[in-house]
Amino acid sequence: MTDLPTGIEPQAAPTASLLARLRRAGGTAFGAVLGALLRLVDRPMRLLQQLVGERRMAYVFLLPNLVFFSLFVFVPLAIDLVFSFTGGESLFPSQRPYVGTDQYAYLFDCGSFFDPASCRVDHFWRGVANTLRFTIFQLVSMVTFSLVTALVLNMPIRGRGFFRAVYFFPVLLSPVVVALVWKWILQRDGLLNAGLTMIGGQKILFFVDPGWAMFWSVFVSVWAHMGFYTLILLAGLQAIPADLYEAAQMDATPRWRVLWRITLPLLWPNLIVVIVLALIRGVQTFDEVFVLTGGGPGTATLMIVQYIYETAFASQVQNFGLAAAASIVLGVVLFLLTLAQLSRTRSAS
Amino acid sequence: MKPIQLLRARRRSGHWHWTDIAAYAYLGLGVILMFGPVVWLVLSSFKTQASLLEFPPSLLPLSQQEVRIAGFPQPLPLFAATLDNGERRELAQIRRIGLIAQMVDPADPKQQYRVATAKLAPVRHLSFMTSNYTEPLQKFAFTRYLWNSVFVTMIATLITLLINSMAAYALSIYEFRGKTIAMLMVIGTLMIPITIILVPVYLVVTKLGLVNSLWAVILPGAATPTGVFLLRQYMLTLPRDLIEAARMDKASEWQIYWRIVMPLAAPALAVLAIFSIMWRWNEFLWPLAVLTKSESFTLQIGLNAFQGELQTQWNYLLAMTVVSLIPVALVFVFLQRFIATGIANTGMK
Known part of the structure; x- marks a missing residue:
């Protein structure tokens, strides 16, 4: 299989060296x-x-993937609906009595939707409120910081490759590692509190205070994923034609005006991608926050996905029906967000 | 690249715009904020349990020097003591009675002193506690987790490459009835993340008898829509003549796929392989739900369990976190540029 020419595509350079390395290894x-x-x-x-x-060999080639997709995506989606319309504690649908929309009615049984405490399933609604708060703060800071970083990295600075790597590397870290690193820094006798006492402050118990716990959840999430969004924006910035800047340079246009009139409008499609992706990810947040705070203090950083996970797998009574109903609600939200993205990309192209 | 040259020229003439300075300040801060936590983790992982607990923490892994003195069974800790006459000497501490310590001069063991503890400063030297790394290997099932993670990552990546490339081959080379439906199915799975089908996938895995087996982690995510798309896009660019020529020579469809298309698609396969390795090594929510027995834990689940159990044994936890970082660090050092272009081109992670 080596006698055929490989790497005939235009961007062969990094690929070819990787292949050679792989082949040797x-x-x-x-x-x-x-x-x-x-x-x-x-x-x-x-x-x-x-x-x-x-x-018809096409079907043969397609078969394994479709079996996997059916078995682990489409069939589960159907069962998810079945679960959400049945009750009982059994995992097997045949042993679950049909309860109609009871699960949903139970889930949505609220005195007021603005007050989680007035709901029967108050943890779910606290999860909704926290996820909403988290998503908004995360979205704003993620877009701001990744935009600023992309703009800075797009400037003619020395050591650009190094700085880009610096911002990018946390993307590769596992959520557990990210959370543990920061937990170690933020703990009572950690580095940050040492810094605070050094400049004459008081130690702060970051994971005991609800506000701080949420702040650090957002911060750690932005820290870990910023590099990913920065890359998308950087790709957009580098695609902006250079002659536009040249023309601006000739007219001695001030920098902020160049940014406002040329860069940002042309970057808009990439910004939309970043906003939608950050939204979709934000709504599904679980890993880092779960390891960092465990959802605490109390329920201050409990997210929807954590609620689903705990209701189905980590509580005394495994309530699969309620978890499925909550999943379906989350799924509808995600579906709407994805539709928004698809319609955006379609109108963009 | 013209505007960059213009800016450089301006820079050389010594004219610094304030945004240049702000950019470098931002990047400098970024290096500290992005690299700092991981450097701090690695430094801390080499500290003794005692020095991990001290506050404020020392930057480097230091431990107190100890001396053996004839007549004392235990090695004695060494202190720099300020004597009553203002003289400074290195003394070993025999015992501590309230605020007074009984000290002995290592050079002259007959000479004993009584010094106020406030006048003592420990003599410390740089020492790396490699036992933080070696002990968990014997004490806990850490090697087991490590092996499980390696197994899952390797097998899952192989399966992903095989079945996704087969599907991509079918969707790029053939025209067949139902192609549009197959494409729509693949797109559909993009919109259904594991977070919303957690419970039913668990049911499917239970029905297959895979709970607590590593296959339960490997199989559900093996077919990935992003993988199919990535490979299909690439295979569409391959020259059709080559395939037709092979057909003329009576090569079977499988041979064309395996001997011609696969080697040619190697660059795209490499990208997918790297992504798959990252996904699998870092995967958290699904393994957390499906693996309940500790002998089947992956590294991430093991670390998460440890952080609950070993709250006081940060020395082990930090060292194990560093170990789990090593593959990621290797990928980053060798393939960073590669992943970056992958993300920039596909917008996936």
């Missing part, structure tokens, strides 16, 4: 195993082709 042993595997599969595949015909 993999060595011939891996190649031998692959070759044997190939010969093993070749014969039955040829037989199959004779059986179904050349054209």
Whole structure:
């Protein structure tokens, strides 16, 4: 399989070196195993082709993926609906009595939707309120910081590659690691409190105060994911034609005007992508916040996904029906957000 | 690149716009804020349990020097003491009685002193507690978690590459009835994240008898819509003549896929492989829901469990966090540019 030309695409340079590296690392042993595997599969595949015909081999190639998608996405989505319309504690739908819209009625049984305490399932509504607050703060700070960072990284500065890497690397860290790193810094006798006492302040128990817990949840989330959004914006900035800036330069247009009149309008499609992605991610927030605060203090940073997880898996009575109903509600929200994104990208292209 | 040259020229003439200075200040702050926490984690992971608990914390992993003195069974901690006559000497502490410490001169063991503890400062030297790293390997099931994570990441990535490339091949090379429906199905799965089908996927996995097995983590995410799209986009650019020529030579469809298209699609496969490795290594919510027995924990779940159990043993927790960072760090160092272009081109993560 090596006698064919590889890497014929225009951006071959980094790829080719990676391939060479991989090939050297993999060595011939891996190649031998692959070759044997190939010969093993070749014969039955040829037989199959004779059986179904050349054209219909497409279905054969498609089959494994569709089986996986059906089994782990489409069937579950249908079962999710079944769960949300049935009651009881059993995991198996056949043993669950039909209860109609009771789960939803129970979930939405609120004195006032602006006061989680007035709801029967108050944890869910606290989750909704927290997720909403988290998403808004996260969205605003994420867009602001990734935009500023992208603009700065797009300037003709020395060591641009290094600085870009600096902002990008937390994207690769696992949420557990991110949360543990910050938990270590923010704990009672941690680095930040040491800094605070050094400049004459008092120690702050960040995870005991609801406001601080939410602040750090947002902060840590922005810290971890900012690099991702910065990259999207940077790609947009670099696609802006240079002659526009040249023209502005000739006219001696002030920088802020260039930013306001050229850069931001042309960056708008990328900004929309960033806003929608940050929204979709924000609504689904779980990992970092869960490890960082555990949803606490009390329910101050409990998010919807954590509520779903705990209702279904981590409570005394596993209430699958209620968790499914909550999932469906979350799914509808996500669906609407995705539709908004699709209609945006369609009108953009 | 013209505006950049213009700005450079301006820079060389010594004219600094205030935004240049602000940009460098922002980047400098960024380096501290982004790198600092991880550097602090690594430094802390080499500290002794005692020095982790001290406040304010020391920057470097220091530990108190100890000396062995004839006549004393235990090694004694060394202090820099200020004697009553103002002389400063390094003395070893025998015992402490209230606010007075009984000290001995290591050079002259017969000479004993009584010094107020306020006049003592510990003599410390740089020492890296590698036992933080070696002990968890023996004490806890840490190697087990590590192996589980490696297994899941490797097998899942192989399956993902295989079945996604097969589907992408079918959707890029063939014209067949139902192609549009198949494409719509793939797009549909993009809109259904695991957060909203958590409960029913758990049911499917239970029905398949996979709960608490690593396959329960591997299989549900193996078919990824993003992977199919990425590979399909790439395969569409491959020259059709090559495939037609192979058909003329009586190559079977499988051979064309395996021997011609796959090697040519290697760059796109490499991108998907890197993404898959990142996804799998860092995955949290789904393994948390489906793995309940500690022998099947992955590294991330193990770390999360540890942070609950080992609240007082930060030395182990920090060291294990650093270990879980190593693969990510390697990926970052070698493939950072690669991932960055991948994200910029596809907007996925």
